[in-house]
Amino acid sequence: MPVGVGKGVSDRIFDVFLYTFMILVGIVTLYPFLNVLAISFNNSTDTIRGGIHIWPRMFTLDNYRTIFQYDLLLTAFGNSVLRTILGTAIGVFSSSMLAYVISRRDFIYRRQVSILFAITLYVSGGLIPFYMLMRDMNLLGTFAIYILPGIINAWNVFVIRSYMDGLPPSLQESARIDGANDLRIFWSVILPLCKPVLATIALFIAVGQWNAWFDTYLFNSSKEHLTTLQYEMMKILSNTSASQSADAFRSGDVDAATRVSPESIRMAITIVATVPILIVYPFMQRYFVRGLTLGAVKS
Amino acid sequence: MQLQLKAETIERKKRNSWRKIVQQRYLLLMSLPFVVWLFIFHYLPLWGWTMAFQRYRPGRSFFEQDWVGFTNFVQLFSDERFYLVLRNTVAMSFMALIVGYTVPIIFALLLNEIRLITFKRTMQTISYLPHFVSWVIVAGIVTKMLSTEGGPINELLMALNIIDQPIQFMAKGEWFWWIVTLSDMWKETGWNSIIFLAAIAGIDPEQYEAATVDGAGRFRRMWHVTLPGIRPTIFIMLILSIGWLMSIGFEKQFLLGNPMVQDYAEVIDLYVLNYGINLGRYSYGTAIGIFNSLVSITLLLSSNYIFKRLTKESVI
Structure with a gap:
């Protein structure tokens, strides 16, 4: 931390620039979100007049009421919540179990297993072979495709492992003397101690799951009951940006409700798709900063 | 003499690693499912690279594809x-x-x-x-x-x-x-x-x-x-x-x-x-x-x- 001795004139000028600059950065970062929020609470007909910045002009909850009446969006919301919860639970459990195994220095295949996973950080088969594999395994058009391919991410495993490396080995020793097997040691000795790093990994996986749209687009776009919130967002977006012409907005079929969506409705959906994660992350800040540093140092 | 000794150490090593495998059965069980998963989802797609050297047609088995070398x-x-x-x-x-x-x-x-x-x-x-x-x-x-x-x-x-x-x-x-x-x-x-x-x-x-x-x-x-x-x-x-x-x-x-x-x-x-x-x-x-x-x-x-x-x- 710089020491505040010798505050000269140039120092003061620097401070003025620094704080002005930072406040500008803050505005540029926050304004779009506040703008979206304000419009989502504004009367949708009034919004067309424009000129709304960070405060609604005609406050209403109608936009939110409207979007929660679209069946498709409710399905999408449900699927997004489900894949986030399931994906995170399975992901954290699997990654930490594998991390424990390769953190054990006496494990006979430690090196081989670590290398097999490390390779996947750099080499991948690419989009088409992956797509064909999913097709051959009959995973297209299933909910499982949201969970199965992403159970383990090698990077997360290595982050957890380096955290486990820092735990005192004496704890495991005494548990072993008490006759506990490896699974038991992992579950009741190691896991409880890893809460900070597991919280970080859980946040990473949850963000990834909640924000995913491409798998829905590629594998499940014809299955309406498997749609997700981000994918619906993406459809709304590409419809509004691709068709500036009025007649595209006039079509009246199944998801016309989302297609004809006036700006306020779109912004309300944006808020629903964003807020869950934004509420969580400030509380996790302490953890993920540590988790990130661990990852960079050790791998 | 020398050979016999060598054979014996190999034998002992084998026995040791068997004993270790039995000893570490939990660790092996805890990692095996993920290694299998890894092969399916990360290494099988690499096998798909062979497609680049074929004129791939869906519905045919691997052996029935036409091989075209580097044409693609x-x-x-x-x-x-x-x-x-x-x-x-x-x-x-x-x-x-x-x-x-x-x-x-x-x-x-x-x-x-x-x-x-x-x-x-x-x-x-x-x-x-x-x-x-x-x-x-x-x-x-x-x-x-x-x-x-x-x-x-x-x-x-x-x-x-x-x-x-x-x-x-x-x-x-x-x-x-x-x-x-x-x-x-x-x-x-x-x-x-x-x-x-x-x-x-x-x-x-x-x-x-x-x-x-x-x-x-x-x-x-x-x-x-x-x-x-x-x-x-x-x-x-x-x-x-x-x-x-x-x-x-x-x-x-x-x-x-x-x-x-x-x-x-x-x-x-x-x-x-x-x-x-x-x-x-x-x-x-x-x-x-x-x-x-x-x-x-x-x-x-x-x-x-x-x-x-x-x-x-x-x-x-």
Whole structure:
């Protein structure tokens, strides 16, 4: 931390620039979100007049009421919540179990297993072979495709492992003397101690799951009951940006409700798709900063 | 005699490793499912690379495919569109590398100069925010901010009399690279600065005191204490970024692009998606994928090699 001795004139000028600059950065970062929020609470007909910045002009909850009446969006919301919860639970459990195994220095295949996973950080088969594999395994058009391919991410495993490396080995020793097997040691000795790093990994996986749209687009776009919130967002977006012409907005079929969506409705959906994660992350800040540093140092 | 001894040690080793396997049965059981999973989801697709050397037709077994050697690659290298796509990928990769690497360092340096702790903390929290928002939503926000109908950027430029007609930002191909790069900067600068901030926090405060006693001002302390203090981190992050250079993905380009800017927006992965999957040219698409993988592995290995020469350490 710089020491505040010798505050000269140039120092003061620097401070003025620094704080002005930072406040500008803050505005540029926050304004779009506040703008979206304000419009989502504004009367949708009034919004067309424009000129709304960070405060609604005609406050209403109608936009939110409207979007929660679209069946498709409710399905999408449900699927997004489900894949986030399931994906995170399975992901954290699997990654930490594998991390424990390769953190054990006496494990006979430690090196081989670590290398097999490390390779996947750099080499991948690419989009088409992956797509064909999913097709051959009959995973297209299933909910499982949201969970199965992403159970383990090698990077997360290595982050957890380096955290486990820092735990005192004496704890495991005494548990072993008490006759506990490896699974038991992992579950009741190691896991409880890893809460900070597991919280970080859980946040990473949850963000990834909640924000995913491409798998829905590629594998499940014809299955309406498997749609997700981000994918619906993406459809709304590409419809509004691709068709500036009025007649595209006039079509009246199944998801016309989302297609004809006036700006306020779109912004309300944006808020629903964003807020869950934004509420969580400030509380996790302490953890993920540590988790990130661990990852960079050790791998 | 000698031979017998050797055989005996081998025998004993075998018995030992058997005993170990039995002893570690729990560890093996705990890892086996994931190794199987790994082979299915990460190594089987590598087998799919064989498709690049076939004229793949769906519904036929592996042995019934026509093998065509390097035809798909020859076709790829004689396709003009491919060079256009390659240009876009390389251009946006380099822009992402330069901006995504230097701006977070500068941001971390500046944040570190803030003495009001609450203000600093708040700034940090705010700056991480866009990282957690999906590209779908960021693309929506960017489109809205740049819109010609009441988009704040156009309104601001008009109010300042810099322009007298709204600019159609999203329709200008030559601006697309910048739109992608700056959106990326807006989204990830705060997040990418975390690692540098952590490194700065690790610098011994005595060094600053000593520099101050020697009469060093703010800039000189930043230049002579902070920057050298985080040099190892700066190096590692540079090598890592070079290694990831070609893996920029396609999310941003997919979501921000539109038919009007296609010639600037199409990157390798999008090309694979459009020509490989959507048109069913699986073999051709796989060939493109292989080319991309080879380039990134080469980049990664060479940057790691240079790093090794410089610091005697390996990142991989």
